[in-house]
Amino acid sequence: MISRLQTLLASPGSSRRLFLFVLLVLTALRAALSAGLPFTSDEAYFTFWGLNPDWGFYDHPPMIGWWLAPLSAISLEPFVLRLPALAAPPLLAFLAVAAMRRHGQTLSWNAGTLTLLVPLNAWNVAVTTDIPLMIFSALTVLAYLRAQRSGRAADFLLAGLMLAGALMSKYFAGLLAIAIFAHSVWRPERRRIVGLLWVVLGSLPAAAIQIAWNAQHCWPNVMFNLVNRHDNAGLSWQTPLLFAISAVYVLTPAVAWRLLRGNAQTGSTVETSSTGALADARVLRWLALVPFAIFALLSPVKTIGLHWLASFVLPAVLAFVLLAGPRALARAIAVAGGIAAAHWLLIAVLAALPTETFRSWKGYPGLVMTAHVDELARELEPWRGRYAIASSGYSPAVTLGHGLREYVFVFGPGSSHARHDDILTDVRELAGRDILIVRKDDRYAKDDYDPYFERVEYRQLVLRGATFHLIEGHGFRYEAYRDRVLDEVRRRWYAVPEWLPAGPCYFCDRYFPERACHRSGS
Numbered sequence: 001m002i003s004r005l006q007t008l009l010a011s012p013g014s015s016r017r018l019f020l021f022v023l024l025v026l027t028a029l030r031a032a033l034s035a036g037l038p039f040t041s042d043e044a045y046f047t048f049w050g051l052n053p054d055w056g057f058y059d060h061p062p063m064i065g066w067w068l069a070p071l072s073a074i075s076l077e078p079f080v081l082r083l084p085a086l087a088a089p090p091l092l093a094f095l096a097v098a099a100m101r102r103h104g105q106t107l108s109w110n111a112g113t114l115t116l117l118v119p120l121n122a123w124n125v126a127v128t129t130d131i132p133l134m135i136f137s138a139l140t141v142l143a144y145l146r147a148q149r150s151g152r153a154a155d156f157l158l159a160g161l162m163l164a165g166a167l168m169s170k171y172f173a174g175l176l177a178i179a180i181f182a183h184s185v186w187r188p189e190r191r192r193i194v195g196l197l198w199v200v201l202g203s204l205p206a207a208a209i210q211i212a213w214n215a216q217h218c219w220p221n222v223m224f225n226l227v228n229r230h231d232n233a234g235l236s237w238q239t240p241l242l243f244a245i246s247a248v249y250v251l252t253p254a255v256a257w258r259l260l261r262g263n264a265q266t267g268s269t270v271e272t273s274s275t276g277a278l279a280d281a282r283v284l285r286w287l288a289l290v291p292f293a294i295f296a297l298l299s300p301v302k303t304i305g306l307h308w309l310a311s312f313v314l315p316a317v318l319a320f321v322l323l324a325g326p327r328a329l330a331r332a333i334a335v336a337g338g339i340a341a342a343h344w345l346l347i348a349v350l351a352a353l354p355t356e357t358f359r360s361w362k363g364y365p366g367l368v369m370t371a372h373v374d375e376l377a378r379e380l381e382p383w384r385g386r387y388a389i390a391s392s393g394y395s396p397a398v399t400l401g402h403g404l405r406e407y408v409f410v411f412g413p414g415s416s417h418a419r420h421d422d423i424l425t426d427v428r429e430l431a432g433r434d435i436l437i438v439r440k441d442d443r444y445a446k447d448d449y450d451p452y453f454e455r456v457e458y459r460q461l462v463l464r465g466a467t468f469h470l471i472e473g474h475g476f477r478y479e480a481y482r483d484r485v486l487d488e489v490r491r492r493w494y495a496v497p498e499w500l501p502a503g504p505c506y507f508c509d510r511y512f513p514e515r516a517c518h519r520s521g522s
Helices: 002-008 012-036 041-051 063-074 083-103 105-117 119-123 130-150 153-167 173-186 190-215 220-230 238-251 253-261 277-298 306-323 326-352 364-371 373-379 394-404 478-493 506-511
Strands: 388-391 435-439 453-463 466-476
Touching: 002 012, 002 326, 012 083, 012 105, 012 119, 012 326, 041 063, 041 394, 063 083, 063 130, 083 105, 083 119, 083 130, 083 306, 105 119, 105 306, 105 326, 119 238, 119 306, 119 326, 130 153, 130 173, 130 190, 130 277, 130 306, 153 173, 153 190, 173 190, 173 277, 173 306, 190 220, 220 478, 238 253, 238 277, 238 306, 253 277, 253 306, 253 326, 277 306, 306 326, 364 373, 364 394, 364 466, 373 394, 373 453, 388 394, 394 435, 478 506
Parallel strands: 388 435
Antiparallel strands: 435 466, 453 466
């Protein structure tokens, strides 16, 4: 089988036909999944960013909100909102083809095919912050690769501008910036250092925008990414193992192994080409290996999310294509294709199963809320208009909000994640209102709600065997909520450390003008 595939991959015509076949099949499958898959809570959260576009958001830079703003104006249907995610893998594949074209038509089409088949590209349709990050990171890689060949200031500046787009998408782009810096100074020469300065110049607008917005909004991105979200950090032998498995999964085994070793195989493009394949492979390996190495160093104290790795896959794939021999490339494409087929078989099985199959799972209420939020929305119709609707955390709040097509706020302290609700909701405006809190769990006591209302009624709603808990609060007592819940939020999530400059803070300026959020312990 590998020999036949190797023969198929050996000519421009057949390799191009294989690429187009894989592109059409996977795009069709992903389009169907995009239309049918229930909207996840993260996707719903980012959709509300699109409905309220700004220069920044609580936990991430603004790019995904900007992309979703025009789409959400067209429709809030999942397929429409997921169009960027649907388009990302084909775009990355064509960028791979363009990047490798100078090394031969055959190699370029094979690079595109492997890019399409790596796991996250083969099945993912979720529209999250990782989608613009993947695209801008890929554009940065290609522009930087071109700049290394040409040495032109314009190409380095273009790489910086693409890096700015990545930095406006997600802060993991900083790892790509570190990789570019490391490559530039490892063996410093004037052209590399001058080029690095042009990259920095191009990326400065993104840094300026983010610093300006954060300085006017309690430094939320800094607080979330560097301070508040690391309560569970600690040494563990399990997290490095989990990272290693994740890296092998997102890259596929062959690409991961070649990235680690870095040597060229007999018959590879690096050995047979005189057009700078070795130089390109070295640049690409730097841009992939440095971020993965940083994640590896962090893994003993931090769980590395699978999606964190997504934007660094492309340079690893391109380096592999240049370094691998023809048989190894054929084997890699066959294995990636097998993994993709296994994913789609699993997706088909899960799609065929009724939701009630998972009734014994402890997360079943959350599954019902996600998969059948339209049914839950209909059940809540008697309360709509008369009550302000809330939930106990951001995940159920945004999921329910997307189903209701209205904003659902978070009642209670919540967690360090997704606190953009603090910006969008002014609790003062709810004083005296009736509020319905929808919970998908029973982990609460009456003391969690009774002090904040004149009267509270507790109800249950059963949907597809899942029990949802409804707390009807009549006559919201804002002052009591401010003094107990919001003050806890202020002390826990808005205790800005002294090394950050003081400035306006929407949370304290709104609820605690007599106190400060700007210094820890205040």
